[in-house]
Amino acid sequence: MPRILICDDSSFMRMILKKLLIEKGHEVVAEAGDGKHAVQLYRQHKPDLVTMDITMPVMDGIQAVKHIHEEDPFARIVMVTAIGQRSIITEAIKAGASSFIIKPFDPGQVEETINKVLAG
Numbered sequence: 001m002p003r004i005l006i007c008d009d010s011s012f013m014r015m016i017l018k019k020l021l022i023e024k025g026h027e028v029v030a031e032a033g034d035g036k037h038a039v040q041l042y043r044q045h046k047p048d049l050v051t052m053d054i055t056m057p058v059m060d061g062i063q064a065v066k067h068i069h070e071e072d073p074f075a076r077i078v079m080v081t082a083i084g085q086r087s088i089i090t091e092a093i094k095a096g097a098s099s100f101i102i103k104p105f106d107p108g109q110v111e112e113t114i115n116k117v118l119a120g
Helices: 011-023 035-045 061-071 086-095 107-119
Strands: 003-007 027-032 049-052 077-081 099-102
Touching: 003 011, 003 035, 011 027, 011 107, 027 035, 035 049, 035 061, 049 061, 049 107, 061 077, 061 086, 077 086, 077 107, 086 099, 099 107
Parallel strands: 003 027, 003 049, 049 077, 077 099
Antiparallel strands: none
């Protein structure tokens, strides 16, 4: 069962993602509301995958991805964001993100993207 860390500053979005991921057979090992906490939880839990929002307080998602990727170049991180600007998505991929999902998302898209990243 893949172990996932969810990071989003919206508790509602974390709840939706957690419910969806659990229904699809994944284990949500932890949740974070900002990038700094996500980095700490990544170190603690070493999940198989991280879902990461971009716009957050304390430390944004791109900075968090850079920190996680520096420590673990093989970390699998899926950006989940409402920001559709190609430059921001490109920056996230360069920082170490594996893929991205645009909000609002389709549950099928989430599952397909996560399975692809976990397989790859």
